Amino acid sequence: MPPSALKKNNHSVVDIKKKQYIGDILSEVYSSGPLTISQLAKTLHTSVPSITGLINELMSENWILEVGSSKTKSGRRPSLFDLNPNKNTTIVLDINLYNTTIVLINLRNEILKTDILDLEIGDAEFPEKLSAGLFNFLEKSLKPWAVGISVSGLVGGTDGVNYTYDNHNKNGVSLANFIQQQIKVPTFMLHDTKASMIGEHHFGLAKDKKNVLLINLNWGVGLGILSNGEIIQGADGFAGELGHIQVNPNGELCNCGKIGCLETVASASALIKKAKKELKAGKISSLSKMNGDISLEQIIDAAIKGDEFSIDLIFDIGRELGKGLSIAIHLFNPQIIIIDGIMTNAGDLIISTLQQAINKYCLKDFKKNIEILISPIGEKAKIYGVKSYVFHKMLQKQSI
Amino acid sequence: MPPSALKKNNHSVVDIKKKQYIGDILSEVYSSGPLTISQLAKTLHTSVPSITGLINELMSENWILEVGSSKTKSGRRPSLFDLNPNKNTTIVLDINLYNTTIVLINLRNEILKTDILDLEIGDAEFPEKLSAGLFNFLEKSLKPWAVGISVSGLVGGTDGVNYTYDNHNKNGVSLANFIQQQIKVPTFMLHDTKASMIGEHHFGLAKDKKNVLLINLNWGVGLGILSNGEIIQGADGFAGELGHIQVNPNGELCNCGKIGCLETVASASALIKKAKKELKAGKISSLSKMNGDISLEQIIDAAIKGDEFSIDLIFDIGRELGKGLSIAIHLFNPQIIIIDGIMTNAGDLIISTLQQAINKYCLKDFKKNIEILISPIGEKAKIYGVKSYVFHKMLQKQSI
DNA sequence: GATTGTTTTTAAAATATTTTAATAAAATTA
DNA sequence: TAATTTTATTAAAATATTTTAAAAACAATC
Numbered sequence: 001m002p003p004s005a006l007k008k009n010n011h012s013v014v015d016i017k018k019k020q021y022i023g024d025i026l027s028e029v030y031s032s033g034p035l036t037i038s039q040l041a042k043t044l045h046t047s048v049p050s051i052t053g054l055i056n057e058l059m060s061e062n063w064i065l066e067v068g069s070s071k072t073k074s075g076r077r078p079s080l081f082d083l084n085p086n087k088n089t090t091i092v093l094d095i096n097l098y099n100t101t102i103v104l105i106n107l108r109n110e111i112l113k114t115d116i117l118d119l120e121i122g123d124a125e126f127p128e129k130l131s132a133g134l135f136n137f138l139e140k141s142l143k144p145w146a147v148g149i150s151v152s153g154l155v156g157g158t159d160g161v162n163y164t165y166d167n168h169n170k171n172g173v174s175l176a177n178f179i180q181q182q183i184k185v186p187t188f189m190l191h192d193t194k195a196s197m198i199g200e201h202h203f204g205l206a207k208d209k210k211n212v213l214l215i216n217l218n219w220g221v222g223l224g225i226l227s228n229g230e231i232i233q234g235a236d237g238f239a240g241e242l243g244h245i246q247v248n249p250n251g252e253l254c255n256c257g258k259i260g261c262l263e264t265v266a267s268a269s270a271l272i273k274k275a276k277k278e279l280k281a282g283k284i285s286s287l288s289k290m291n292g293d294i295s296l297e298q299i300i301d302a303a304i305k306g307d308e309f310s311i312d313l314i315f316d317i318g319r320e321l322g323k324g325l326s327i328a329i330h331l332f333n334p335q336i337i338i339i340d341g342i343m344t345n346a347g348d349l350i351i352s353t354l355q356q357a358i359n360k361y362c363l364k365d366f367k368k369n370i371e372i373l374i375s376p377i378g379e380k381a382k383i384y385g386v387k388s389y390v391f392h393k394m395l396q397k398q399s400i
Numbered sequence: 401m402p403p404s405a406l407k408k409n410n411h412s413v414v415d416i417k418k419k420q421y422i423g424d425i426l427s428e429v430y431s432s433g434p435l436t437i438s439q440l441a442k443t444l445h446t447s448v449p450s451i452t453g454l455i456n457e458l459m460s461e462n463w464i465l466e467v468g469s470s471k472t473k474s475g476r477r478p479s480l481f482d483l484n485p486n487k488n489t490t491i492v493l494d495i496n497l498y499n500t501t502i503v504l505i506n507l508r509n510e511i512l513k514t515d516i517l518d519l520e521i522g523d524a525e526f527p528e529k530l531s532a533g534l535f536n537f538l539e540k541s542l543k544p545w546a547v548g549i550s551v552s553g554l555v556g557g558t559d560g561v562n563y564t565y566d567n568h569n570k571n572g573v574s575l576a577n578f579i580q581q582q583i584k585v586p587t588f589m590l591h592d593t594k595a596s597m598i599g600e601h602h603f604g605l606a607k608d609k610k611n612v613l614l615i616n617l618n619w620g621v622g623l624g625i626l627s628n629g630e631i632i633q634g635a636d637g638f639a640g641e642l643g644h645i646q647v648n649p650n651g652e653l654c655n656c657g658k659i660g661c662l663e664t665v666a667s668a669s670a671l672i673k674k675a676k677k678e679l680k681a682g683k684i685s686s687l688s689k690m691n692g693d694i695s696l697e698q699i700i701d702a703a704i705k706g707d708e709f710s711i712d713l714i715f716d717i718g719r720e721l722g723k724g725l726s727i728a729i730h731l732f733n734p735q736i737i738i739i740d741g742i743m744t745n746a747g748d749l750i751i752s753t754l755q756q757a758i759n760k761y762c763l764k765d766f767k768k769n770i771e772i773l774i775s776p777i778g779e780k781a782k783i784y785g786v787k788s789y790v791f792h793k794m795l796q797k798q799s800i
Numbered sequence: 801g802a803t804t805g806t807t808t809t810t811a812a813a814a815t816a817t818t819t820t821a822a823t824a825a826a827a828t829t830a
Numbered sequence: 831t832a833a834t835t836t837t838a839t840t841a842a843a844a845t846a847t848t849t850t851a852a853a854a855a856c857a858a859t860c
Contacts, residue, residue, distance in 0.1 A: 012848080012849080013445060013446060013447055013847085013848065013849090014815085014816070014847085014848065016445055017445065036838085037838080037839085038838075045413060045416055046413060046817085046818090047413055047817065047818050047819080048818095048838085048839080049817075049818075049819090049839095049840085049841095050816090050817065050818080052839080053817095069838095072826085072827085072836085072837070072838090073827080073828095073836085074826075074827045074836045074837070075825080075826060075827070075835080075836035075837025075838070076824070076825040076826050076827090076836075076837045076838040076839075077825075077826065077827095077837085077838075078837080078838055078839090079838085079839090154763075154765050210635070211634055211635040223731070225731075227627065227632050227639070228630060228633065230628060230630070232627050232632075232732070233628065233733075234611055234734065235610070235733050235734060235735040236733055237733070238733040238765060238766060239627070239731060239732055239733040240731060241730040241731065241733075241763065242730065242731065244763055245727045245730050245731075246723070246727075246761055256763060258761070258763070323646070326645070326646070327645045327646075327727055328731060330642065330645050331623070331625075331639060331640060331642065331645075331728060331731055331732075332632070332634055332639055332731075333633075333634025333635050333637070333638040333639040333641075334635060335635040361646055361658070363554075363641065363644055363656060363658070365563050365636070365638060366638060369635075369636075412818080413817085413818065413819090414817085414818065414845085414846070436808085437808085437809085438807090438808075446847085446848090447847065447848050447849075448808085448848095449809095449810085449811095449847075449848075449849090450846090450847060450848080452810085453847095469808095472806085472808090472857085473806085473807095473857080473858095474805070474806045474807070474856075474857045474858065475806035475807025475808065475855080475856065475857070476806080476807050476808040476809075476854070476855040476857095477807085477808075477855075477856065477857095478807080478808055478809085479808085479809090
């Protein structure tokens with residue numbers, strides 16, 4: 001067998017099948033940690049000698065390491081194989097409203113370096129500034145394997161045209177393509193809540209689950225959908241836009257241009273807006289002394305400490321979100337629902353209200369076995385999710 | 401090669417792979433009609449001699465027939481292979497509110513025999529009466545390959561427990577299992593709208609599409625979802641319950657026990673109820689002379705002939721349905737929407753209203769390329785869908 | 801109407817994969 | 831501690847699959 005078989009770019013049937021097997025092995029080892037040869041042979045429906053051969057190739061290419069042996073009741077102990085964490089590194093760019101986090105991460109999901117750029121999402125020079133910040137972060141020596149970008153809004157396909165933040169598309173070139181042109185490394189883009197859903201699926205609460213909803217309760221509200229074990233993307237990649245379904249025909253104007261979107265009543269923005277309005281109108285609260293200058297953290301803090309005004313505000317958010325969520329439950333019939341985002345700091349205050357709304361608005365068979373949980377890995381899910389997405393996209397590429 | 405290789409039930413790797421290939425070939429030929437050996441080799445990523453061998457086996461087992469040759473620009477003409485339509489037959493039981501249609505269908509989707517049983521869905525003796533009717537239909541000579549049942553309500557999994565019509569489950573045995581015990585033939589059960597969606601996907605408007613919604617506008621309202629080329633089932637098989645999302649907190653009591661479900665304002669039942677009520681209250685219409693005893697067909701007929709009262713009623717249905725549909729569009733981002741069910745007789749009256757509602761309630765990027773179409777195969781889609789579902793379930797079974 | 805070019809089909813050779821058997825390593829038991 | 835059992839690994843044989851080459855069938859061209 002020639003030493004460069006892994007990189008041969010032939011289209012014969014055996015090469016296609018081999019590439020497939022190699023991708024499957026790496027993918028399996030990536031998500032299910034160190035594995036033995038016979039475990040791999042079983043899950044991939046092939047023989048032990050075949051897997052042995054492929055593993056040897058992958059070891060000689062430094063993709064895989066032998067990492068000891070596993071314990072068994074009796075008999076010879078099998079060797080365990082795992083990804084070489086230092087085979088390569090991936091850059092994750094997590095774009096938020098007011099800043100972008102840059103993360104350098106290895107194959108074992110260990111974060112090697114991280115930095116935050118102060119960069120507003122609406123900045124007219126967004127791509128250039130992001131690219132500059134990234135170059136600065138990388139210094140000149142380091143060359144990552146791939147780049148993954150997470151962002152909110154309507155993100156279309158893998159080339160990542162963002163239809164919400166048009167300033168991210170430079171003369172018809174999407175942000176992902178722009179970054180790729182700049183740093184000459186394959187770059188992929190993904191909607192942030194979908195990224196979190198992938199992260200939870202591979203490494204979080206949704207592991208081994210097949211039908212899951214993830215609510216990202218932040219300044220807006222996003223929905224990530226796992227159905228039959230797969231991320232739902234939709235025809236253009238826009239699926240999961242729960243935030244802009246109409247819940248109140250006589251409601252407020254949303255920044256999307258429609259009236260009474262769920263986001264206008266169930267989001268951190270809505271919470272702060274309502275708090276300020278009601279305090280100004282004279283409602284009594286421990287927050288009254290702040291003179292109208294209040295933050296989300298302060299409201300949640302006050303609520304946890306028992307401030308009735310703040311508790312009511314959070315209840316209102318939960319109830320409205322619960323109504324919208326109930327619709328999604330009827331359409332997707334999930335087994336668990338994961339809550340994520342800054343509003344989760346309110347903990348059980350928000351969970352219990354959601355649970356109540358679901359009880360009220362869902363048919364009984366839908367809510368029978370449903371669990372609502374706050375993600376313990378939180379923000380990390382998004383990073384891992386982007387990483388996972390990029391990893392699988394890279395495996396799909398012809399040559400690795 | 402032993403002649404019975406097809407039926408060998410061995411678990412070795414080669415046998416698993418062979419079974420897989422045989423299933424893939426039959427599945428491919430089933431949905432993409434007569435194919436050549438090289439076409440099959442290409443789509444299944446394997447070699448021509450391999451496919452040739454498998455095809456020969458399938459021909460000796462009577463699964464496949466050579467059906468002539470295809471035309472080419474130059475060179476030798478390839479032989480075409482297709483399913484043997486008479487290899488076996490499938491029974492489809494289409495359970496509706498007031499009757500059940502029995503269909504005997506062959507592998508080429510040709511209907512060989514059909515009958516209608518007068519059997520109310522809520523009948524306490526439903527399973528026994530259905531079984532008796534089926535035996536009567538079959539006569540004693542005929543033994544079908546498999547049975548597929550389509551029914552509305554909350555249908556769980558393939559064993560087909562129906563949570564809505566509990567009278568269908570006999571001492572803890574689901575209707576599908578009961579029928580299977582009676583006629584000793586593998587029996588599968590499926591939600592009716594999901595069946596229609598499968599039918600449209602394989603043989604109708606959704607062919608070659610991957611993200612499609614199907615609205616079944618009947619006495620109730622059902623939603624079939626195709627996402628990323630797959631039918632969405634959800635954790636328990638309940639996904640797509642659009643009919644029971646709440647659209648009006650102050651609405652009527654639904655027969656599910658909740659208040660203001662979409663079904664209470666957007667369904668054939670809602671249409672008739674409203675028509676009777678308003679006529680009684682003195683509204684003027686060409687239907688006034690009917691003295692309150694009006695049918696759905698009469699209302700639709702009147703509307704098509706220009707009766708303003710009837711047109712307004714249909715517009716109301718369309719508007720309400722359009723609101724609900726817009727939510728589903730935001731969550732699934734489909735490329736086409738298929739309308740199906742008795743209400744489609746209203747044709748453009750209903751389509752145009754839906755279109756209008758979508759324009760009003762959907763974000764612009766979601767509605768950009770969306771098409772709303774009435775299914776030309778209509779009721780047949782459900783029959784083909786059940787057939788297709790059963791066919792694939794049978795292929796998955798160990799021995800064919 | 802024979803020749804050339806193209807494509808399928810069949811046959812033979814080359815390669816790859818699986819299966820079976822043999823060996824090695826560890827745990828259990830006598 | 832040695833023998834036995836169990837399981838993994840390696841090696842060899844058996845089998846299966848792919849690849850290449852040759853033959854056959856048809857269309858287009860000269």
